Amino acid sequence: MNDIIETEEVVAARGVKVVFGAVKALDGADLIIRAGECLGLVGHNGAGKSTIVNVINGGLTPHEGTISYGGAPGRQGISAARAGGVRCVFQELSLCPNLTISENVRIMHPGMSGRNWRGRALSAIRQTIDDIFPGHGIDCEATISDLSIAERQMVEIAINFCRTPDAPRLVILDEPTSSLDAGLAEQLMAYVRRFVREGGSVLLISHILGEILSTATRIVVMKDGRVVANRIASEFTTRTLVEAMGSVVKDQDRQKTARVRSSEKVLSMAQRRGSEIAFEAYRGEIIGLAGLGGHGQTEALLDLYLAKNSSWLPNRKADLAFVAGDRSLNGTFSLWSILKNLSVASLRDISSGGLVDRSRESELGAEWKKRIEIRTPDMGNKILSLSGGNQQKVLFARALATTASTVLMDDPMRGVDIGTKQEVYDILRTEAAHGRTFIWYSTEMDEIRLCDRVYVFRDGAIQAELVGEDITEQNVLAASFSGEAQP
Numbered sequence: 001m002n003d004i005i006e007t008e009e010v011v012a013a014r015g016v017k018v019v020f021g022a023v024k025a026l027d028g029a030d031l032i033i034r035a036g037e038c039l040g041l042v043g044h045n046g047a048g049k050s051t052i053v054n055v056i057n058g059g060l061t062p063h064e065g066t067i068s069y070g071g072a073p074g075r076q077g078i079s080a081a082r083a084g085g086v087r088c089v090f091q092e093l094s095l096c097p098n099l100t101i102s103e104n105v106r107i108m109h110p111g112m113s114g115r116n117w118r119g120r121a122l123s124a125i126r127q128t129i130d131d132i133f134p135g136h137g138i139d140c141e142a143t144i145s146d147l148s149i150a151e152r153q154m155v156e157i158a159i160n161f162c163r164t165p166d167a168p169r170l171v172i173l174d175e176p177t178s179s180l181d182a183g184l185a186e187q188l189m190a191y192v193r194r195f196v197r198e199g200g201s202v203l204l205i206s207h208i209l210g211e212i213l214s215t216a217t218r219i220v221v222m223k224d225g226r227v228v229a230n231r232i233a234s235e236f237t238t239r240t241l242v243e244a245m246g247s248v249v250k251d252q253d254r255q256k257t258a259r260v261r262s263s264e265k266v267l268s269m270a271q272r273r274g275s276e277i278a279f280e281a282y283r284g285e286i287i288g289l290a291g292l293g294g295h296g297q298t299e300a301l302l303d304l305y306l307a308k309n310s311s312w313l314p315n316r317k318a319d320l321a322f323v324a325g326d327r328s329l330n331g332t333f334s335l336w337s338i339l340k341n342l343s344v345a346s347l348r349d350i351s352s353g354g355l356v357d358r359s360r361e362s363e364l365g366a367e368w369k370k371r372i373e374i375r376t377p378d379m380g381n382k383i384l385s386l387s388g389g390n391q392q393k394v395l396f397a398r399a400l401a402t403t404a405s406t407v408l409m410d411d412p413m414r415g416v417d418i419g420t421k422q423e424v425y426d427i428l429r430t431e432a433a434h435g436r437t438f439i440w441y442s443t444e445m446d447e448i449r450l451c452d453r454v455y456v457f458r459d460g461a462i463q464a465e466l467v468g469e470d471i472t473e474q475n476v477l478a479a480s481f482s483g484e485a486q487p
Contacts, residue, residue: 070169088171093152365379
């Protein structure tokens with residue numbers, strides 16, 4: 001611990017207070033990041049993590065407290081943070097979709113100018129992305145809009161680690177693996193450990209506690225805008241870390257019951273090209289879509305939805321609800337309130353005579369605010385006033401609040417804290433027991449193991465169907481790489 005204390009400060013926030021109306025986002029928080037360490041920052045959605053990140057990266061000026069870069073107080077703002085070597089990968093990706101990868105590099109690193117800047121930007125991003133994600137397969141000359149969400153996340157991470165020509169001193173990674181499969185996530189964590197060993201610093205924010213415990217050298221826990229724990233990582237276990245966050249660890253019961261499958265088929269899909277297995281879903285099942293990211297799981301969900309709906313326009317009776325994976329692009333209505341974002345899929349159920357019953361709408365919002373713990377003092381606030389994880393809760397509540405008998409979920413737990421995840425798992429089991437069907441694409445193996453059946457995808461085709469006790473990480477990985485040429 002003494003070695004950590006004596007290391008040079010890269011960024012230090014002391015006694016920081018930030019208030020939004022009646023909400024204390026930060027209440028005297030201290031966060032000091034030193035050279036050569038990976039600081040893990042954890043806490044429930046709304047604990048203040050994103051706010052203190054915005055203070056450190058210069059995007060938000062605190063109402064009280066001090067910020068210093070490299071031990072030199074007095075400088076604040078984005079320019080000071082950049083001059084101090086601070087770079088940030090935001091939870092909500094910030095790439096310009098209409099520009100190429102190289103042009104996005106130029107925007108992020110304006111010093112890369114002059115003759116042949118495109119060539120130098122292309123060379124830098126290729127080298128960095130190859131270092132972090134070997135075998136990635138991304139065309140570095142592509143336009144951002146042509147990339148999958150996982151590829152966009154990989155590119156934004158690589159842009160921030162680029163040497164242009166200087167390496168960053170601190171890289172803030174806010175839920176950096178939310179769209180990455182387990183293999184890509186481990187590649188990133190391995191690179192972070194190497195970067196830190198070479199003297200760089202990383203602030204790692206993740207609700208996947210295994211990543212924090214395996215990668216961080218020190219862990220800070222936040223709750224209600226304050227730091228409630230600050231210890232070296234080896235002093236924590238998953239249980240003690242969750243308890244420090246203020247949650248009770250629930251042992252997930254993965255014992256598969258031998259219940260008789262319903263004879264009522266609710267969805268089906270013909271064999272996809274290259275597959276000998278057809279997709280089927282029965283009433284009351286929780287079905288997982290697994291495999292490496294970008295291998296056709298999201299496309300399968302869209303095909304299932306469109307098979308029941310001729311277009312994305314709402315039908316008179318909604319039998320399907322959909323939880324989008326990219327909340328900023330396909331999920332939230334950014335100019336609307338939290339309540340409007342939640343109730344929009346239930347308007348027919350809370351309307352009479354063609355007019356929305358405001359009292360019923362408010363009751364719906366209050367019920368789900370409490371049930372899924374949306375952290376806001378007022379459901380009339382704008383949706384963007386919420387943290388990313390709380391925005392995701394709203395999308396989840398929007399689908400569950402409908403009368404739809406089947407819910408399609410495209411990695412719906414991205415950026416959601418572990419306490420809420422456990423509550424949502426309980427909701428899923430309860431709803432499934434009452435006959436609701438869930439079809440769930442997830443990049444997290446813990447979630448896949450909660451399913452009754454799992455279809456494993458590779459190259460757009462279903463490679464395997466796993467049931468009950470056969471749903472293991474080993475079997476999912478084996479199916480994910482089936483047919484791949486052996487060295």
